[in-house]
Amino acid sequence: MAHAKESFISKYIFSFDHKMIGKQYFTLAMIMGFIGGILAVLIRLQLGFPSQPWPFLENLFPVGMASGIMTPEFYVSLFTMHGTIMVFFLLSLLPVSGFGNFLIPLQIGARDMAFPFLNMLSFWTVVPGAIIIIISFFVEGGAAASGWTAYPPLSAIRSAIPGSGAGQTLWLVGMIFFVASFTMGGLNFVVTILNLRTKGLRLMRMPLTTWAQFVVGILGLLSFPALAAGAILLTFDRSLGTSFFLPAGIFIGDTLMPHEGGTPLLWQHLFWFLGHPEVYIIMLPAMGFTSDVLATFCRRPIFGYRSMVYAIMAIGTLSFLVWGHHMFVSGMSPFLGSLFVVTTLAIAIPSAVKAFNWLFTIAKAKIRFTTAALFALAVVSLFVTGGLTGIFLGTNATDIQLHDTYFVVGHFHFIMAGAGLFGAFAAVYFWYPKMFGRKLNERIGKIHFWITFVAYYAVFFPMHYLGVAGMMRRIYDPNVYEYLQPLQPVNLFITISAFVLFAGQLLFLWNYFVSMRRGETATGNPWDAAGLEWSTPAKPGHGNWEGDIPEVHRWPYDYSRPDRKRDFVGQWES
Amino acid sequence: MTAAVSGAMADRRQVNRLGLLVGLGGITMLFAAFTSAYIVRSGGADWVALELPPILWLNTVLIALSSGTLEAARRAFRAGRLASFRSWSAATAALGTGFLAGQYAGWLQLNEAGVFLQSHPKSSFFFVLTGVHGVHLVAGVIALLALFGLAATGRLVPGRSDAPALTAIYWHFTGGLWLYLLAVLSLLG
Ligand code: HEM
């Protein structure tokens, strides 16, 4: 399998090697995440210091920050693009496309993904998508401004607001590239996992990370087409005069729009049929990473492996039955609403199973507090915090009060953004040695962890309070409402914490790039971990194993067996 | 899938086939989403019925025939009769192209009757559904032409290549999809 000589282009650009493709996704996602982070900082800048001039920013955004003061239109574009970039281009690309590609063949004992060419193609399909999304900031009218959810009519009528024009068009085009790429990737995941497992690797011996990626592949394949359908219909409404989503009687300025009879709710259904599974596309890999990392550093078998697998499946299935909880206030029938309450709260059961299994794994363990372990422990914390607030949002009676307030922003930054982000960090610190043959610096890593963890809570925890106090989400300047003015100190505190949070990530970037060349060199199995991926050489070449692919004899969590001398038994050992 | 399926034994054929089936699952979801949008929208007050252009029935016959000719092509390939395979796959591509032309003629007939994309929701759905289906069929025609080209230049080896069988699955799927869409368009709303 190993190729003797590869040109630069076939090795680094149009590589077929799943590990290189994984790293390519990784790099792209980090760039996008960095941009998304800057957008978050700008959002917080406005909320912490409403409408203050920052003259130097005028150079970068001459229209949006004319004379240094943020315009409301620009603010709207900022949160729209922040959400879009973070959800799709950071937290779907990095844990799923990045780590999925990198890890699946290593964890199941395959030389590569089932369709290496398709894999390469899917990466080069998402790149133009990302570029288009970024470029959209600089077109006439600025970037899309209808929220990451792209609700019509703002997203459907080109003249509605500045961002509804070229910016929204580019948003749609960029997302179509993303969807095409992501579904190709999902197809590859599913087929690879079903067909290319090495001898002895029964499904019920797979690491939970791979289990998660498997279910994520299925979720992507089943849910993204709904978004594609919605995007196609929306494009027709925007450009060809149809009325799928647009009702009669919409005025833009003084002009009556020609549309008739459409319903914006239709878009909400299509969008959230994707949107809710999408949050599990972000969550499930983070849960998988957490399980693998915790087991390794607690030196314990993961508690309740089978129930973990069934919980992943249950969450995946239920995620298709709950989308209506985003629409409680849309005027849906209260009866239907109650059904969605039931399905939503049912997800609490498999979620609690996961949380308790982690706690039982941790309980009384002698934890090795590596950076990866700390981030994994933080996932458990964030997951519980976000899960508890989810109960209030998933119940229609309470959601009617909390909907579209900062309570929601707090909630989803814990459960989705937070767990996703911290899970990704746990994974990076854990698998970095396999990616680059060196370790990340642990001392810097721990500083990075504590800044991130404390600042994260400082940013997002007070948002629950803001929401209960009535501060609405997506608001440009809360101070126009007298009753919100007393909350300004809280907003200032959040903004300063957000700056700290962002600065902490620079530490990570530094660590990431410097360690690549100067980090402590790692052996093939630096953590004494039992998963199959650790049986490869420190820097596996194309084809992964030098000799034959090892046979698998056991599950990946064989730690601290009383009958063995060493405290772990690798999956590849008989 | 059971434990018996393992990397060492997994055969390329099975991998490709599963990949195709999973991909078809995605396409199915796309049309399922369109269908649910169609049903929701058909409850609107402005929904009016649409007289489907009669040529659609002819098109349906064409595409049904094309599934037959492709089956013949697939069998010929399996039996190693490459010349016969070439003619049957060419016939299939021709029937598929005929179908596409017929669909386009259907659009023109509607336009002549004064029905356009924007006219009313059902007409909008008609154009969108036939259009998106047509795009999938174009992909099938391209695949057939590619097979024909490969066979003509001797690069398609019976017993080794699975491509004709895969193309056949895809083609039958798009044919079935058309029957489904026709049923939706004529029976629902
Ligand atoms: C770096 C730390 C982050 C900060 C300081 C931050 C801050 C914010 C703020 C202030 C908003 C605007 C809320 C509103 O007005 O409704 C927002 C929205 C949002 N954020 Fe973040 N965020 C961060 C990270 C993330 C991450 C990692 C994700 C990944 C999933 C994410 C996803 C979203 C989404 C989906 C929205 C909603 C956008 C919309 O309303 O259309 N954020 N964020």
Ligand SMILES: [Cu+2]
């Ligand atoms: Cu949801």
